[in-house]
Amino acid sequence: MRPIEALLEIARDEGVTRIFGNPGTTELPLMDALVEAPDLHYVLGLQEASVVAMADGYARATRRTSMVSLHVAAGVANGLIGMLNALRSRTPMVVVAGQQDRRHLVQDPMLSGDLVGLASAATKSAVEVQHARDLPVVLRRAFALAARAPAGPVLVSVPMDLLEEDCDVAVPARSPVTGPGAADVADAAALLAAADRPVVVAGDGVGRAGAVAELVAVAERLGAAVHHQPMNDGIDFPTSHPLYAGMLPPRNAVIRETLAAHDAVLIAGCRAFMPHHYTPGPAVPDGLPIVQVDEDAAEIGRNFAVRHGLVGDLPGTLRALAAALDGRVPSAPERIERLGAAHARVRAETEERARAAYGPAPMDPAAAAHAVAAGLPDGAVVVEEAITAGLRLRAVLRQDRPGSYVHTVGGGLGWGTGAAVGTRMGGGRPVVAVLGDGCAMFGVQGLWSAARYRVPVAFVVMNNGEYRTLKETLDEGGGASAEHGRYIGMDLAPPALDWQAAARLFGIASVRAGSAGGLAEAVASVRDLEAPLLIEAPVAGHAPSPGDRPPGSR
Incomplete structure (x- = not known):
């Protein structure tokens, strides 16, 4: 479907029968398309103030969202x-609002301007579409936001050339949003109970709302595999539970491939999927039936269409859903046993690979991550800001107690050191901060506060002397850096960062782990700390030889 056709189709689906406007050159693609759309009536006004006023009165009279077309x-x-x-x-x-042709916007052509800036103070939201593939999603969001309490106008700026692009765009279905009434919960439960291969995505809203036990009850009644949302900030489902299948990676292509193996999905308390690196296509396979539960109505159907969107208190809504599912899936125990065995095999293989990589420093990153997990005392809290090492740590951590894992998906580096100090001050549990050396340099000043207030945190600095995540990303792209084994601006040595010297600067005790086994022992000592301790963990860096490319790269 062409972009202009998608615009008209969404308008129809949202109940629009009249478009109020005053046309100009940027509206010509719309005006031309309306010739073949007799069900959509264009209501002409001779000045835009009148046009918007007519749309205002029409929306109030019909109790439906009105649609307006304005010129530049x-x-x-x-x-x-x-x-x-x-x-x-x-x-x-x-x-x-029609915007000028993008192909010469840089030249400040006649009629162009900052439409979003102009409209921001007079609308609930204003956004300009930059890619034809995004137009349907942005329009769906606009109609949902305009009608959501408190209702109001939403502006979408659309460059005229975008509407004329010769490309095929997909129109997402309209997502119903309801409260967790008995009938709504019953319909959602029926959809999930009928699935042969259901899956659950546990979002950080579950942990924040204290609804982990309720989500476990839903998953067990379904016998559904459970994934954490990409880069989850906390424990939203017990990671040692037989149904736990690991975190979804923050890439649409991998998420889509994972979800494609299932015939229904429950997404609970998840802020969309927030991909990190771009991959083509949506995160959700076309046609996959989705039940979405959230306390924020704005999240329902934000990036993908859902069959049932339940808005309300998460613990209460999930309790109601679990009750509605009770006894509806006789095969749930068998599913739990089968999935548990499969997940146990994957975990055992991961453990075996990590233990096989144990050795002296500089340590294999997977072995170092495993050593941290192995050394954690009971009840410890992990505060993680380690990027690549953090991904390996997530694969081996087995934490069930809410609040045991603290992360930020915000991406602002330097957070981890201060967050660990605050976490320990706010609770009595042992705290281990796992920090990449690059991240730690952004927040190194936080060590001073740890020393001043004698906060007993173990700061584990994974010291590989580089920005490894950037190198791995370049390798995946198969560019010149991977071709030549040379990376510009991504090495922190020479001079090498001396983390024991950094600890002395701030008056903090330190130790250098000479092996994976030594790292596990150092981490275990956090249970007896009375003051901060910095543990330097030398980790092997990433230095491929010229021509050494990852599988699948060009």
Whole structure:
């Protein structure tokens, strides 16, 4: 479906029968397409203030979201008073504004301007679409946001050349959003109970809401595999549970491949999927039936269509869902046994590989991560900001107690040191901070506070002397860096970072782990700490020889 066809199809699906506007050159693709859309009536106004006012009155009379078409910066400026009125009166309205052709926007052509900047103060949201493939998703979001309490106008700026692109775009289905009423929960439960291969995605909202036990009950009644959301910030499902299948990687292609093996999915408390590295295509396979449960109505159907969207208190909603599923899936115990055996095999293989890599420093990254996990005393909290080492750590950690794992998906480096100090101050459990050396350099000043207040945290610095995640990303792309084994601006040596010297600077005791076994012993000592300890863990770096490329690269 062409972009302009997708625009009209979504308008129809959202209940639009009239489009209010005053056309100009940037609206010509729309005006031309309306010739073959007799069900969509164009209501002409001779000035944009009148156009928006008509749409305001129409929306109030019909109790439906109205649609407006405005022309470039001048049209948006003329319509601002109407949008401001609609915002104050909480009138649901989607304003599609034509922007100049992107191919010469850099030259500041006539009629162009900052449409988003102009409209931001008079709308709930204003956004400009940059890619044709994003237009359907942005429009769906606009209609959902315009109608969501408190209702109001939402502006979508659409460059005229985007509507004329000769490309095929997919139109996501409209996602129903309801409260967790009995009928809604019953319908969602029926969909999940009918699935042969259900799967659950546990989002960080579950942990924040204290709803882990409730999600476990739902998963066990279904006999469904459970994944943590990509780069989860906490424990949202017990990682030693037989149904736990690990974290979804933050790449759409891998998420899509994983979910494609299932015929229904429950997504609970998850903020979309927040991919990190770009891969083509959506995160969710086409047509996969989805039940989404969240406390934030904005998350329902944000990036993918759902069959049932339940908005409300997560513990209560999940309890109701578990009750509705009770006894509905007779095969659940068999599924748990089967999945548990498969997950146990994967875990055993991961453990075996990590233990086989044990040796003296500089340590294999997987062995170092395993040593940290093996050394953790009961009840310890892991605060992790280690990027590549952190991914390996997630694969071997077995934590069931909520609050045992602390991470930030925000991506602002230097967080880990201070977060570990605050975590220990706020609770009595032992705290181990696992930090990449690059991350630790961004927040090294936090060690001073740990020393001043004698906060008993073990700071484990994974010292590989490089920004390894950047090198691995370049390797995947198969560019010149991977070809020549040379990476610009990604090495922290020479001079090498001396973390024991850094500890002395701040008055903190330190130890250098000489082997994976020594690292496990050092981590275990956190149970007896009365003051901070820095543990330097020398880890092998990433230095491929010229021509050494990862599988699948070119």
